Each structure stands twice: as C-alpha cells, then as structure tokens.
Amino acid sequence: MTNRDGIVGATIDKITHPNAAPPNDPNALKRLSTDVQTALYMSELAPTVDVTAQCGGATPGVTVWRRDGISAGGKAPKFSEMMEMTAPNIKQLADQMNYLEGYSQIRGDRAAEILGQISLPIPFFATIGYMDPSRTPRTLELLNAATMFSFTVIQRTKFALAVKRPIEFSPQVQPMIPTPTHASLPSGHATEAFLIARILWKLLRESQAPQYTDDAYWGEMLMRQASRVAINRTVAGVHFPVDSAAGALLGLTLAEHIHDVADGCGWTSSVFDGTSFNSESDFEWHALYRPDGDRIRKKIESGGAQWGSSKKHDHDGTSAAMLNWLWKQAVTEWRDVPASQD
Template identity: 35%
Template sequence: MSFSGTQGTQGTQGTQGTQGTQGTQGTQGTQGTQGTQGAGGSAGPYLSLALATTRDGISRQWTGVGGRAIDNATPGGWDAFRKMQDGPQAAVLDYELGCLAGLDISTAQKGIVKARAAGGADAVILTRPVYDQAFVDAQMSLIRSYADLRMDRLAEIQVQTGDIVSFFGGLGYLDRVATKRSLELIWAVLRMVGQMEMRLKMHFDFPRPIQTSSDVQPVIQTPGHGSWPSGHATEAFAVAQVFSALQAGGPVDALDAVTARSHPMRLAARIATNRTIAGVHYPSDSMAGAVLGLGIGEMVINWLSGQAETPVRQFNGTGFVDDFSLETLEGILPSAGMVSFVDPPSPVLSNLWQVAKDEWVR
C-alpha cells in the first residue's frame, strides 16, 4: 500500500501527522506479515527449516504430477476476492473505489471532487478561505476558548490521533470477524478520503494555528501538512455516513442525518472539535472536512447501492469565521444539485456492500 511506510513512523510524528491514512490500520497487521505468517502462528527461518525437514521425512516418491482436480472455470469475481488475504483485498478495493472519483485542483482557491462514475461531474466543491487578519482574529479567538477543555478531552484527543474507528464501535457492533466486510468497507473509504484530503491539503497549503501564534501551544504534535480541510473531520464524517447507511440497511441523506443530530454525526462532530481543542485545527478546517467527508461517503454509498444520483455538496470558506457545529453545518450542507451515475460499481464492490449490509441483520 502507498501509505504502509508512513504507518510505521506514525508514533514518531505524534501519529496525527498521517491520520489521513488511518484507514489502512485495520489491515496493516496482515500487510506487514504476509509471507511470514504460518498457519498456526508467527513464522521465521526456524519454521522454514522445520517444514523442510518434515517434508523430507514424510514425502512419498513424487514425479511432479498434480493429483487434485481444481474447478477454475469462472476465475475472478467475488469468489476470488473472498479467498485473498487482507492486504491484497485492500489493494483491490482501493483500485475499484478509485474508479468512482478523482480531484480537480486546476484552480488555486478551489478543490473539486469529480465523480468519474458520473461522467466527471462535480460532486464536492471546496473554496479556500482567505488567510487574512479577520480570519485569524475570529478563528484564533475560538481556539483560545476551546483550549479550556483540553484536560477534559485529553484522553479522546490522544486516542483519536491514530484511531477513530473504535469510537464508532461504541455506537454499533464492529468486530473483525462478525462484521468483517463492514470494516473492510469503512477502511476502504478511509483510505480513499485519506488520499484525497492529503492532496487537497497540499493544494490549499493553509497555515496551521501554531504558525500564527506561539501562544497556541497544542497538546499534541502539529502535523506536517496544511490545515484546511481537517483530515480528522473528513474521515470522521465519511465514516459516520457509511456507518449510518450500514445501520439503516441503505442510503441515508447526509443532511437528514445531520439535522436529526444522529449519534454517528454527533460523534463525528466531537472528533472534529477535539482537533480544535488540541490546538491543531481551526473550526473552518472542520467545516470543510465535514462537507468533504459527508459528500464522499454519501457518493460511495449511493453508488454501491444502485442509486441513480447523488447530491452535490459544497463549502465556500471565503468569509467564514464562525465556529464549527452541527447546527452551522446544517445550514451549509443543503444540496447544490444532483449528479447522475453513468457507470455502475464493479461486482466486487456490489457484493461487498450487500454482504456488509447483511452483517447488520440480527
């Protein structure tokens, strides 16, 4: 995986520096040990030697002819996917989801998520704030107020630098065996939005709060990339959207879920706000991330479930100096139109969605 190398160094960066890649964590353990994992435990040179001597001791005379019949009349597809290890499965899902959307960053102040499966139509549109004194004064005042909550939220802040999925596991049953496909879908979406958010951060190159004033003094290491949009907000709201659909057994309108103040949306908002409390993000970052995450998460689920179209979500950060909240998000989120899908998802993705939904039927 493209992010595997950064996973190993997360701890030395304060972990939040590559939070955008956290979707790979669920499979990282198996990716790192593929080829060295024995059927009964950890492998190594000693096990290889033992296997070699065992073969010498029990093998019969063999001419090199295979003796088992293998039915491979219809190779590929879902059956082939199911037999793959976690790492290769993740690579397949990343490729398949990559067919859904891409980025248009040809304009300096804008970042647009293009729905490839909808003929390249605009699906999420973000416009960068102007980094001026009015923005700094308003947003830094909010960061100063939020700093009073640091001791109350410190445990959450620390854990969430590298893990947000466990918190959604507190809202509904998530288990590596019982809900295997649900977690695979969640992690795949996290990896997808992680790549997009990082490219947008590079594109917008927005200064972090600590670059504005040494009085911020964050309680965690400030990540080494741009502030806008917030990666944690993007990922938390993308997971909230997917999680909501899994619980409902089908697509959930993002605006409806935000308006209802559903548990997944309340959790996502808290995760996003914790980054402002920590001193590493402006509230504006969280608003942009929330719109981005909801828009992508909604598009993924609508596509996988066979919906004909998906809403366009947008946020113009120009002049936005308000606090981040679900109430404010509710006013920003209404659809700016609809885009129609022209290309269906692959059979692997369609099957993954169906099996993941079935895991929630009890």
C-alpha cells in the same frame, strides 16, 4: 523436507485435477488476505475521482471531480464536479483564533480523548455501532478502504488550498499534540469521522433491523461522535472550526460517492465557500446534514451566512463488482441472525 520424504511415497499415476478458478469473481475475495483485499477495493475506488486546483483568484479553490460511470469501456472517461471548495481568507482565520483560546480551556478534560483519536477513531464509533473484527469484519474492511481512499483526496485538497495552521498565528496557541506538516483545511479528522459515521448509518439503515429503521437517533449519535472528533482537533490547537466545517462536508459527500460506486444509489455534489463562512461561527454539524432521511442539506448556512450547498444526482453507471460484494456483505453483518428451523 524430512516430513515430505517420509510420507509422499511412490508417484501417483493418475490424479484428478481441480476445477479452474472463476476469473474476476468477487466471491473469491473472502479467501484473500486483508491487505490484498484492500488493494483490490482501492483499485476500484481510486480511479473514480480526480482533483484540480484553481489558484488564479483572490483565494485558492479546488474541485473534486467524479468519474461518470464505473467503467469507461475503452472510451475516454468523463467527469462531473462532485465538490467545489474555496479557502477562507487570512482575516477570517485570524478572527477564528478566539475559538482556539476558548477551547484550550478544556484540554485537561479532553486530553485522553484527543490522544486516543490521533489515529483512526474506529474504537469510538464501535461504542455506538456493535463492531468487532470477529463480528463485523466486512464492515471494518469497508471503513478501512473508504478512509484510505479519502486520504489521497484530503491531502491533495489540503495542498491545493494551503491554509495555514493556528500555530502560525500566535505563540500562545501551543498545541497539546504535534501539529501535522500538511495544511489545515479541510480537517482530515473531520473528513474521516463524518465519512465513517455516514457509511455506518447507511449500513444500519439498509440492514432493515427494526432498531435502526424506526429511529434516526442512531444516525444522530454517530454524527455527534464525528462532531466530537472534529471539535477535539480545535481543542488540541491544530484546527480552526472552519476546517471542521469543510472536512465534514467533504466526508459526507465522499460517503455518498462510495455508496453509489458500491451499490448504485445516487450521489451528491456539494459546494463549500470558505470566503462566505461567518468567522464568528463555530462548527455545527446540524447545519450540514440531517440523519432522518440521510441527506446533506441543500442550503448550508450558519451565523446568518450561506457558505455551502448540495444537490442530489441519480446513479449514472454500473456498480463496481468487488465493492458491491463488500457493501452487501457489510450490510448483512448488521442483520439479526435468523432463527434456526428445526
């Protein structure tokens, strides 16, 4: 206040007014705080899905619905089935307790990783893709918005399926970390990890940088990291392998959905049938996805049983303006800086 009194001086008789700000302009996002940006991205993502539960059969099921098109245009929105998920039965889970016992033997080796992955495992993916807040701020904003969006879908799905945790099957499980209070399937860590891995792989591919376009090994490494995060939750004693299979498929499906909402590249519907999952099978990500070509397998099977499937669909509406801006900005961060022209 004293500073103003000392410098303002007499009233200016005539002063030039600023231009009016363009309304609803995505280019203005870069001048907003991170929390405001995230809220705006979520305003475009959140309405694109709905979740319904089916509880009348022998095992509970849930459907994740995708809104057709980005804007309803004043009309009632229409939805398409994006993912159907059915829970395994209690006997299948009991059979998978053998994996809990086996994986518990390597807790000492994995303890530091498991503790480091309790929160969002972005730093682990940053050891593969060159991410840093100063270098890739838009990529990190995109991943933050994507994982926040997925959290609601994950929790609603868990609640509908109500799959019990390993700690409820035996007093010898004794998880090395606190068991979350929500249900076990799908694994939220697996969902988030595979969502992050696939979005990153899409960004690398779209950047057209030669090291990413010529070799699918980058995608392979990202998926290996996602799988490591998922399996570590079984090592810790809080998840069954089947939880990771369901979560990985959900994460891969949501990544494709987000890409379509942001950039109109088509989407994938998928099915996870927990009742058909071979309880003697461990989680293996190669059964679900191929990095070369960035595609979920049409027929998903392991242990001699088919327990999942997928189908590719064309884009059916306009892209969300703010998410489109964010996606394109994130892609740019993975391109080489062009040489200066003297």
